[in-house]
Each structure stands twice: as structure tokens, then as C-alpha cells.
Amino acid sequence: MNEITKIDVAIIGGGIAGLMVGYEITRQFPHLNTFVFEKGNFLGDHTTGRNSGVLHSGLYYAKNSLKHRLCLEGNTLWEKLGRELNVTVRRCGKFIFCSKSHEQEKLDQLKNQAMENSIDGVRWATDSEKNKLKAFADVNSAIFVPTAGLIDVPMAVSSLERAILNNGGNILRNNFISKVSKHEQGFLLETRDGPILTRALVNNGGLWSVSFGQQLWPNGLEDYFVKGNYLKYSGDFYRESFIYPCPLPHLKGLGVHSTFDVAGAIKFGPNTEDVSEIDYGIDIQSLEEMKTEIARCYPSVVMDKLAPDYCGIRSKIKLNGHLYPDFWIKGQKETNLSNYVEICGYESPGLTASPAMAKFVVNLLEL
Numbered sequence: 225m226n227e228i229t230k231i232d233v234a235i236i237g238g239g240i241a242g243l244m245v246g247y248e249i250t251r252q253f254p255h256l257n258t259f260v261f262e263k264g265n266f267l268g269d270h271t272t273g274r275n276s277g278v279l280h281s282g283l284y285y286a287k288n289s290l291k292h293r294l295c296l297e298g299n300t301l302w303e304k305l306g307r308e309l310n311v312t313v314r315r316c317g318k319f320i321f322c323s324k325s326h327e328q329e330k331l332d333q334l335k336n337q338a339m340e341n342s343i344d345g346v347r348w349a350t351d352s353e354k355n356k357l358k359a360f361a362d363v364n365s366a367i368f369v370p371t372a373g374l375i376d377v378p379m380a381v382s383s384l385e386r387a388i389l390n391n392g393g394n395i396l397r398n399n400f401i402s403k404v405s406k407h408e409q410g411f412l413l414e415t416r417d418g419p420i421l422t423r424a425l426v427n428n429g430g431l432w433s434v435s436f437g438q439q440l441w442p443n444g445l446e447d448y449f450v451k452g453n454y455l456k457y458s459g460d461f462y463r464e465s466f467i468y469p470c471p472l473p474h475l476k477g478l479g480v481h482s483t484f485d486v487a488g489a490i491k492f493g494p495n496t497e498d499v500s501e502i503d504y505g506i507d508i509q510s511l512e513e514m515k516t517e518i519a520r521c522y523p524s525v526v527m528d529k530l531a532p533d534y535c536g537i538r539s540k541i542k543l544n545g546h547l548y549p550d551f552w553i554k555g556q557k558e559t560n561l562s563n564y565v566e567i568c569g570y571e572s573p574g575l576t577a578s579p580a581m582a583k584f585v586v587n588l589l590e591l
């Protein structure tokens with residue numbers, strides 16, 4: 225029979241969420257025996273490596289929701305973290321525009337929400353900014369959000385990995401936790417290398433966290449996956465700030481926006497496509513629909529210069545059959561399980577929120 229290995233903390237998932245929690249725990253508690261388990265060969269290979277890489281401001285979310293609070297705090301923390309871990313975090317800002325006068329009301333609402341949500345510096349675009357934007361997008365009116373920006377995600381993943389190891393933590397790739405059960409001293413994990421008993425457990429399993437958690441308690445959740453596809457663009461485009469359309473009520477996402485990465489490569493997306501499986505294939509029909517939307521919002525775009533890029537899957541969740549609008553971060557109070565924290569529905573702005581989420585999670589544990 226296999227000997228049981230005992231550890232202090234197990235974190236499920238080597239995406240940005242699990243790595244950030246691993247970093248925070250090993251930073252605050254370097255004496256603990258902390259392990260991050262990743263089932264794949266690479267860290268950050270799922271949603272973390274398949275997003276827009278945008279440092280969000282916290283503008284869109286219901287006031288005082290976890291999405292709002294953790295995004296706002298995470299936005300500030302990333303700047304400090306970027307300096308500490310040598311990760312590029314650049315506040316290029318973003319414009320949110322409306323094309324038609326009947327969309328103006330929605331833009332007015334967003335501007336008011338920015339004040340409600342304490343987002344610094346949001347203002348109407350000047351005439352000269354609007355004239356510049358009009359060369360690229362069908363802009364009638366626009367607001368500028370200066371605290372939005374970009375994060376070099378691959379650099380963040382490798383810097384966090386290095387920091388966790390330097391702090392004395394452990395990262396086990398290619399190590400699928402196939403089963404978890406409650407044990408009188410914590411939680412028993414079935415791993416490639418035999419059973420492991422951990423005192424504390426953090427479920428940052430991304431698209432797999434709902435089903436993982438259901439092995440421990442009936443969380444009542446259901447996965448609701450929504451794919452987002454991207455098109456890369458090789459033509460000329462505005463590269464000073466991101467450009468977003470005004471999010472209209474019928475959209476499940478923020479609308480097809482233009483962003484760029486640290487190297488200045490332009491991409492459009494993500495669109496929204498309901499899916500039932502985790503499959504990163506790109507549906508060409510869905511790209512054609514996105515092209516129609518791009519032609520409407522960004523008339524300067526030359527269609528021949530758009531090419532399929534990649535896609536990511538939003539880990540939305542439903543509770544009792546209804547879309548759950550916030551991050552689901554539950555500790556002992558809700559789960560009745562001491563030293564277990566469950567993170568589900570960790571969709572956008574999860575990248576931005578991750579440094580604040582990690583602190584929030586650590587406060588729910590007794591380490």
C-alpha cells in the first residue's frame with residue numbers, strides 16, 4: 225500500500241489564479257509545505273493563456289460585488305507586482321465608444337457607473353481624440369478610462385512560478401488530482417505519485433473547479449461555458465489605447481474590442497459562443513459573424529488582413545438554473561469545510577483581480 229505524504233497546503237490549478245494564491249501563501253507563510261498541482265505539462269495553458277490580457281478598471285461590475293472590489297484592488301496591486309516580479313504592466317487606457325445617438329444613453333450610464341464604482345479619471349474623449357479615433361472606428365461619442373491597460377501574461381506566469389519556487393513552494397506539473405475526499409486531518413488527494421493528505425485546500429481549477437468541488441460538498445452549481453474567439457489583424461490600426469464598443473444589453477461579453485499585446489500585435493475579439501465542451505477549435509462560421517460586427521464598428525479594417533488567432537472559454541456558472549453574476553469564492557462559512565476555499569465562475573476580470581483574490585483567499589484560511 226502507498227504511504228500517505230502529508231503537506232500543509234494544496235492548490236489545484238497552475239493558471240494565474242492558482243499561481244497567485246501559491247505566491248501569496250509562500251510569501252506570507254514560507255515555512256509551510258505548499259504545493260501547486262497542475263494537470264497539464266505547462267502552466268497557464270488554459271484560460272490564463274487564452275484571454276485579452278487586459279488590466280481592467282472595474283467599471284462594468286455591480287457596485288460592491290466581488291468582481292468590482294477585487295478588480296479595483298487588483299488593478300492597483302498589479303502595478304506594484306509588475307515592479308516586484310519584473311512583469312510588464314502598461315496603463316495604455318481604453319476608449320469606450322458608441323456609434324449611434326441611441327446608444328448614447330448607455331455610454332452616459334457607464335460614465336455614471338465609473339463614478340459609482342470609484343474608477344479614477346474617467347472622462348469624455350476630447351474632440352481631437354474623437355477625430356483620431358474616427359479614422360479607425362465608427363465613433364459618435366466616447367469615454368476614456370485611463371486605469372485600463374495591458375499585462376504581459378506569459379511573463380507573469382513564469383515570474384510567479386519562479387517566485388513560488390524561490391519562496392520554498394513546490395509546483396507539480398503533469399499531476400492531475402483525480403479524486404479528493406474529506407479526511408479528519410484535512411483532505412485526501414489522489415495524485416499520480418500516490419495519496420497526499422493536505423491540511424488546507426484551495427480549488428483554483430478554472431473550468432474544472434465546479435466538478436472538483438462537488439466531490440466535497442453539494443455546491444449547487446452548473447457549468448455554463450461561453451467561448452470567445454479572436455482574430456489577429458495585420459493591417460494598420462490605433463495602437464495608443466484599446467478601443468471597446470459600448471456593451472449593449474443583449475451581449476454576453478463586452479463587445480468585439482481591439483486590443484494589442486506588449487509587442488503591439490493587434491487582435492479583435494472575443495465574441496461569444498455557447499459551448500458544452502472544453503474544445504479550443506475555432507468555428508469559422510462564428511468568425512464570419514464576428515467579421516460582420518467588426519465591419520460595423522471598425523469600418524477602416526481591411527477584411528483580408530484578419531486571420532483566425534485563438535480562443536478561450538469563459539468559466540461562467542449557474543446556480544439553481546440562473547446565471548450567477550459574480551465570482552464564487554466560498555470558504556468554511558458556506559461549505560462547512562474547514563480550510564477549504566472554492567473559486568468558481570472565475571471569468572473576466574479574473575486576470576486583473578488575481579492579486580486581490582489571492583489575498584482574499586488567504587484570509588479565508590487558517591494557516
Ligand SMILES: Cc1cc2nc3c(=O)[nH]c(=O)nc-3n(C[C@H](O)[C@H](O)[C@H](O)COP(=O)(O)OP(=O)(O)OC[C@H]3O[C@@H](n4cnc5c(N)ncnc54)[C@H](O)[C@@H]3O)c2cc1C
Nearest residue numbers: 237239241263270271272275276278401430452574575576
Ligand atoms: C476570452 C476571454 C477573455 C478574457 N479576457 C480577460 C482580460 O482581458 N482581463 C482579465 O482580467 N480577465 C480576462 N479573462 C478572464 C481570465 O482569463 C480568467 O479569469 C483567468 O485566466 C482564470 O484563471 P484560472 O487560473 O482560474 O484558470 P485557468 O487558467 O484555466 O487555470 C486552471 C488550471 O487548473 C488546472 N486543473 C484543473 N483541474 C485540475 C486537477 N484536478 N488537477 C490538477 N490541475 C487541474 C487546469 O489544467 C488549468 O491549467 C478572460 C477570459 C476569457 C475566456
